[in-house]
Amino acid sequence: MRMIISxxxxxxxxxxxxxxxxxxxxxxxxxxxxxxxxxxxLEADIIPKEGFDFTTIEVRGLERKLSWKNVQTLFNTAGGVWKSIRIVKAFKPDVVIGTGGYVCGPVLLSASLLKIPSMIQEQNVIPGITNKILARFVDKIAIGYQEARGYFTEYKPEQIIFTGNPIRPEVMSATREEGQAALGLSSARLTLLVVGGSRGARSINNAMLGVHKHFSGNKRIQILHVTGQNEYNSIVGNNKQAGIDISSDGNIIIKPYLYNMPLALAAADLAIFRAGAVGLAELTARGIPAILVPYPYAAENHQEFNAQALAKQGAACVIADKELSSAILIDTIERLLDNPEALADMAKKSKELGRPQAAETIARLALSLKKP
Incomplete structure (x- = not known):
């Protein structure tokens, strides 16, 4: 079996x-x-470190709308298309998969021209422009959200497969006890996990300052706040100025980055997150209720649509970034703390949305495309 993934x-x-x-x-x-x-x-750094063979093409990004500039971009990246054709011809894959990003365009188009089975995996409710274009050429479209079907209505229903979004196996294998022990968390308190993404989220971090002060020393809750590297010193310094002694209060842990997020997810009872597709897939796979603050500048505001897909099913609360404040976060957290039945119901709804076997489903779908 030979596979190209882009x-x-x-x-x-x-x-x-x-x-x-x-x-x-x-x-x-x-x-x-x-x-x-x-x-x-980022793939140029990440993929080789993961032990996979890796090659590159030159290509520029498309705008997330149909425009004359996109036509010009396609002409300007013709070299990338020709190199993709050479790569595909030389490697002779049985199947080609695209997981998003403009680099997929030339690769999947080359597969189509060479009559090689192909598929795309769309993580968000609103498809990116590259996947919208590629959908016309591929054999299968694997979607992460049922709601994404509405953006592929011109295709045959059997071409669109709801798989969910793939998550790392460690997300499911990590245990609550391992997470608590590794992160110094108490089993007697509810754990609130706050993550704004690998680089942090300033609006969430700033709103959390008031949350830290309000819940400092609280016996019911402990907060694990991952600030992002760039925001860490500022948040720690602001806490000191506010008179919050994290070392003695015992229920607030602030970290710049977590290298083992699956352990944190295993220990979490409630999460404050952005609404990227991968993060939400991990939350729902573990059945973690969430307070979501979608990143407002995501292309076509797709994080808002991702977040609303969870909120409509009762698995999350959504707070707009422009409306976010310490007071709103405190009120939302207190309301859930005071109503464990509602929190448990959110967890149940989150678990129902989870697709922990999505990676296997997508892999089997890809393997099924191989020609006899």
Whole structure:
């Protein structure tokens, strides 16, 4: 079995690709996988470190709308298309998969021209412009949210498969006890996990300052706040200025970054998150109720739609970034603390939305495309 996987630009495209690749390698005998990305994307650093063969093409990004500039971009990146054709011809894949990002365009188009089975995996409720275009050429479209079907109405229903979004296996294998022990958390308190993404989220971090002060020393709750590297010193310093002694209060832990997020998820009873597709997939797989603050500048505001998909099912509360404040967060947290039945129901609804086997489902779908 020979497979080309393309996806890049952001971790939201790269890490699902890696998870799918590992699942394919487990299921297929004598599997060879080649990743195709760009030199400037994060994939150029991440993929080789994960032990996969990696090659690059030159390509520029498309705007998230149909425009004359996109037509010009396609002409300007013709070299990337021709190189993709050479790569595909040389590697001779049985199937080609795209997980998002503009680098997928030339690679999946090349597969289509060469009559090689292909599929795309769309993580968000609102598809990106690249996947909207590629949907016309691929054999299967794997969607992370049922709501995404509404953006692919012109295609045959059997072409669109709801799989959920792939998550790392460690997310499910980590235990609550392991997480508590590794992070110094008490089993007697509810654990609130606050994460604004790998770089942090300033609006969430600033609102959390009042939350820290309000809940400092509280016996019912403990807060694990991951600030992001750039925000850490500022948050710690502001806490000191506010008279919050984290070391003695005993229920607030502030970290710049967590290298083992699955352990934190295993220990969490409630989360404050942005609404990226991968993060939400991990939350729902573990059945963690959430207070979501969608990133307001995400392309086509897709995080808002991701968040609302959970809120409509009762798995999350949503607070707009422009409305976020310490008072609103405190009120929301207090309301859930005072109503454990409501929190438990949110957890149940979250678990119902989870698709912990999504990676395996996508891998099997990809393997099924191989021609006899």
């Amino acid at each position: 996806g890049g630009g952001t971790g939201g495209h790269i890490y699902p690709a890696i998870t799918i690749a590992r699942e394919i390698a487990k299921l297929a005998e004598h599997c060879e996988i080649l990743f195709v990305g760009t030199k400037q994307g």
